[in-house]
Amino acid sequence: MIYPIVKFGDPVLEKAAETVTVFDDELRKLLDDMFESMYAAHGVGLAAPQIGISRRIAVIDITFKEDPNAKLVLINPEIIRTEGRHTQQEGCLSLPEFRENVTRPRVVTVRAQDAKGNWFEKTGEDLLARALQHETDHLNGKLYIAHISALKRDLIKRKVRKLIKQGEW
Ligand code: NI
Numbered sequence: 001m002i003y004p005i006v007k008f009g010d011p012v013l014e015k016a017a018e019t020v021t022v023f024d025d026e027l028r029k030l031l032d033d034m035f036e037s038m039y040a041a042h043g044v045g046l047a048a049p050q051i052g053i054s055r056r057i058a059v060i061d062i063t064f065k066e067d068p069n070a071k072l073v074l075i076n077p078e079i080i081r082t083e084g085r086h087t088q089q090e091g092c093l094s095l096p097e098f099r100e101n102v103t104r105p106r107v108v109t110v111r112a113q114d115a116k117g118n119w120f121e122k123t124g125e126d127l128l129a130r131a132l133q134h135e136t137d138h139l140n141g142k143l144y145i146a147h148i149s150a151l152k153r154d155l156i157k158r159k160v161r162k163l164i165k166q167g168e169w
Contacts (some may be wrong), residue, residue: 003034003037003051005093007169008143008160010052013094017047017054017139020075023117027057031115034059045131047138051093054060058135062127072122077136080121086132090144096154102147104133116147 002037020027030048032055038046043063048057056076063070082105090102109123110132124132136142145153163169 001031001036002040003033005037005046006050007053008095009164009169010094012049012052012054012142013138013141015049015054015141017049017056017141019056020113023075023113023115027075028115030057031059033064035061035071038093039065041093043142044127045135047135049138049141051090056117056139058139060131060135062131073112073115074110074132074135075113075115075117077110077132078134078140079108079136080111080122081109083107084127086126088127088130090134092134092143092144095143095145095156097162098159099147100145100152100156104130104147108132110136 034046034048037051038059043057044062045060050053058074058077060072061070071160079127084106085103087101087103089099091099106129107123109121109137111119111121113119145156160169
């Protein structure tokens with residue numbers, strides 16, 4: 001099932017999601033649906049709040065279907081190590097059409113559970129590191145615009161308000 005993507009302005013995107021404690025078939029179905037929804041939206045990462053589900057679940061595939069081994073499930077993820085700094089353009093399915101330069105650590109290690117509840121650690125560099133941070137942020141109620149200047153953030157918010165008024169958001 002393909003879920004519609006929740007856009008910026010919906011409060012579900014700005015609250016901390018709930019810890020997952022049950023690892024059952026319902027969760028695995030949701031994970032399949034999240035990958036399907038992410039690909040349908042042409043994204044490389046998707047967090048559950050972005051489909052209106054406030055649970056600490058995210059999926060990532062920075063290769064966009066090219067490498068099946070690149071499919072990554074993150075449940076209850078925490079960033080446990082960071083290194084370096086890197087600035088690159090970043091976007092979000094919940095803020096379509098907008099992109100901004102965001103500076104983040106260049107290498108990060110995340111600790112998370114997989115679909116069966118087993119804990120693992122994963123270290124990523126560059127785009128993967130960015131995705132790990134971006135999706136973990138979502139589960140903490142934080143969007144990438146939290147990392148840009150207040151001036152740029154307010155400009156985006158003003159544009160979104162205008163689009164909402166025009167019925168185009
Ligand atoms: Ni996002």
